[in-house]
Amino acid sequence: MKIAVLGGGVAGTLTANYLASRLREEIRKKEVQITLISEREKLLYEPGLLYLIFNRFEEKDILRDLKIILDPGVKTVFKRAEKIDLENRELNLGNEKLSYDYLVIATGSRIVPEEIPGLTATGHWFYNLDGAVRLRKEIARFKEGKVVVSVMGVPHKCPVAPIEVTFLLHDFFKIHGIRKSSEIVYTYPINRVFLMENVSELIQSLFMEKGIETRTFFNPIEVDAERKEIVTLEGEREKFDLLISIPPHKGAKVIIDSEISDDGWIPTDKYTLRVKGYDDTFAIGDATDLPVSKAGSVAHFQAEVVAENLSAEIKGLPPTARYFGKAMCFIETSFDEATYIWFDYETPPRFVKPNKFTHWMKIAYNRMFWLTARGVL
Ligand SMILES: Cc1cc2nc3c(=O)[nH]c(=O)nc-3n(C[C@H](O)[C@H](O)[C@H](O)COP(=O)(O)OP(=O)(O)OC[C@H]3O[C@@H](n4cnc5c(N)ncnc54)[C@H](O)[C@@H]3O)c2cc1C
Secondary structure (H helix, E strand, O other), X not given: OEXXXXXXXXXHHHHHHHHHHHOHHHHHOOOOEEEEEOOOOEEEOHXXXXXXXXXXXXXXXXXXXXXXXXXXXXXXXXXXXXXEEXXXXXEEOOOOEEEOOEEEEOOOEEEOHHHOOOHHHHOEOOOOHHHHHHHHHHHHHOOOEEEEEEEOOOOOEOOOHHHHXXXXXHXXXXXXXXXXXXXXXXXXXXXXXXXXXXXXXXXXXXXHHOOOEEEOOOOEEEEEOOOOEEEEOOOOEEEOOEEEEEOOEEEOHHXXXXXXXXXXXXXXXXXXXXXXXXXEEEEOHHHEOOOOOEOHHHHHHHHHHHHHHHHHHHOOOOOOOOOOOOEEEEEEOXXXXXXXXXXXXXXXXEEOOOEHHHHHHHHHHHHHHHHHHHOOO
């Protein structure tokens, strides 16, 4: 039995590790083979990018070789999949083809800053490593003026990261004695500062306390690089000295090229996580079209469900696990306080008052993540 896991992000890595642990005996007897296909040889801990831009983490803290993180029972192929043939159960890896009996697609999401004219010329972002490294320099250089943190489209990875970066900028500028000579503006596409209403109220009140301005119903369509202004669909123009954007996102190119969907989000059953119409194929993590946050915690909970059901099926047991939309996110509200929200398909988000203990839980988790990725925690 050949299981292919496509994508070496947190979703693919966790699924492969959980499967290897559940199917240890079958792998030993050579009845099952698990192969993880990844275009990158390293696993990036993306939440660490938030700390990297403030120089609190270095690259070495947030990158690990996949070979070290993956269970020895998982075979690796470091290649980009050009096409997925769901009908014939085959991956096209350029100069070779890989057939499978079961496939788990964990190809994630990607930012597409090029879709907003002018953004790549003058904007910054921290949603990938290169962008975060460039932004780290800009933040260190910034002494006075206006910073605009602008969410330029939904869905995007980690719904709370734009809020966190705004809070941390406020603290960073205070620590460096430049808060009074700087202005911080946060923009969001809908009529409030966050998708979920009760969380939005909390964030809005904290923004007001910290003197952070907000613009809502703010949908950028262009960045005027010469005048350093964001131009919106609503006809507004917002000046900036430093633009920290959350660029629009899309699913992986291979999903679009394989005609699985037009925008790269995979049509997925919200409970079983099977790709609609294909019982032998699962989709998890950022890659799905599910109404849940694109978050590492979601990928983690989904990986458990897929590994449990897939291993049960292979062992001839009933695959009874279901994913109910469970999600959990820490929100850093400063460099020493945080809150967290948790919710699922049925339960609206709940949160605690920002406090120091939750912040230290997040800091501890940042270090423990590598154990999670190995499937230990
Ligand atoms: C700044 C930032 C902060 C965040 N903070 C948090 C947080 O605090 N908490 C939280 O829960 N989440 C957070 N997230 C979100 C979290 O990092 C993502 O949701 C998570 O990494 C998604 O994992 P994934 O494996 O689904 O996708 P990805 O991490 O995108 O991995 C997909 C992998 O598939 C590979 N791939 C794609 N196409 C192909 C192909 N054709 N062939 C081979 N390989 C391919 C990619 O190279 C990549 O390695 C944050 C994200 C960012 C950017």
